Amino acid sequence: MSTQGKVHLPTGQEALATKGWFGAHKYLVLRRVSQAFFLLLFLAGPWFGIWWVKGTLAGSMTFDFLPLNDPMILGQMMVAGHWPESTALIGGLIVLVAYALIGGRVYCSWVCPINPVTDAAHWLHDRLGLQKGWQPKRATRYWLLGTVFLVSALTGTIAWEVVNPVTIVHRGLVFGMGWVWGMVVAIFLFDLIVARRGWCGHVCPVGAFYSLVGTKSLLRVSALRRDACDDCMDCYAVCPENQVISPALKGKGDSTPLILSSDCTNCGRCIDVCSVDVFAFTHRFDTHIDVPPYAVATDAPAKQNAA
């Protein structure tokens, strides 16, 4: 299957050549638009007096009718000894169900305001050619998640909210607080110098929580044309959780082409960056594998070399 001896261009260049700039950045652009959209929904009130959405990511009220609440915060509240009122319970349930369907970590890559910060840090990290730095195990965040709930129970507080950069930055932006930029800089430097992809990829317990929420999510990326893969490794280079790719991409025979790991953030960068369109969004019951010759006419290189 692989292209023996083929010299690949730097990450992203092949996709750029075959699909054009927008084709090679479609989901990245959509994601930035989504992040800006959700942030603007919250900022429209304080900035322009359009109060469609009030509150923050921790808890909000849309059109004075739809409550949305962060279920991880409600979880900590419950172990801390407070049972929330029905408004928060309903709001938390809606969020929980939504992310359980579309993938918990869609929150991370499409909504969370910290994601652009860590993406920027990774971009610069790449440009500067820095070392990986401290790379704690991916499971660290799950341990930390457990710790956060334990501390909440022991201290009787919503413990993570005392330090949570996600809500602190979001609240700081929406309510205009000065310290928020200190938090942004701290996360940026952590990811740039201390640990590559450190915060979102290894540490953040909020991501860990949403990862658990999305364990059985419907929306999945599938490596349905994995037979076309020319081993350029671009998807591994751009994927923020690249341990999730191999089981799907390198699976043999009838093994599922779906990326089923709940660590996958459904960011779609692998789809963007693949010059031979191996990946696509689909649902978790769609296990079909496209084999050449494909119905769509692509001039994907390297297909013929397989034999």
Add this chain to the structure above:
Amino acid sequence: MAATPHKVDRRRFLTDSARMAAGCAVAGGLLAYVTRDAKALPDQALRPPGALSEDAFLAACIRCGLCVRDCPYDTLVLADLGQNGPATGTPYFTARDIPCEMCDDIPCVAACPTGALDKGLTDIEDARMGTAVLVDQENCLNFLGLRCDVCYRVCPMIDEAIRLEMRHNERSGHHAIFAPTVRADACTGCGICEKKCVLPEAAIKVLPTRLARGAPAEHYRKGWEEKDARGAPVVEGIIDLPDRLPGPGTDNLAAPGGFLPETGGAFQPTFKLPEGAGQ
């Protein structure tokens, strides 16, 4: 051959787990320390009406800011990050900046999705955000003998939470002092008195109730209240011992009460033991 990698795997699993657990113990300890620190609410920061006690509040407040958004007077603000402020992101107000205007519909409580502001508060006059204390009698204009009266007049619970108690002005000798006096039972802690105090630094301040008040001793019985409630002495047939009044002879039990002026200085006991009572 199969045993060796198995053994190594187990060892590795155990060391990894131990490392994780230790790391989490450190991180969790730090987090617990920070949350404890966050429980120290500064004295000038007052919670919104209906707020649960500070401990319960920090278990219930998700710091969403919806109460702040629905406050029509911009009284409430969210705490920024910082060492000595209220827990980051939680709502509070500073009476001297913008006090609570005590809205009848209590929109902040209505906006709270979690119950950190208790929906059980339906009458704003039952709110207990703090307790006003006239902290500086030396500078309070009323205590100096003037009729400022501002705190009394602006109080939404006028004549209940703040009353003017008239007393003699010892300094001038023939004027009155109208002392603003807080009745803590009725004070909501809205802070309007503190806001409106005309002095450069308010002489009346709203303090957290834990600072503003003592607590009655459980065992102490107010006999005069019990007597009033009963309409009769609490204990029947009790010997009413002589009061010690000013003047000569009051310590002389043989002549209790001393000499009465109207008898021209002749000895007359002012008190007689009741018939049949005695040793």
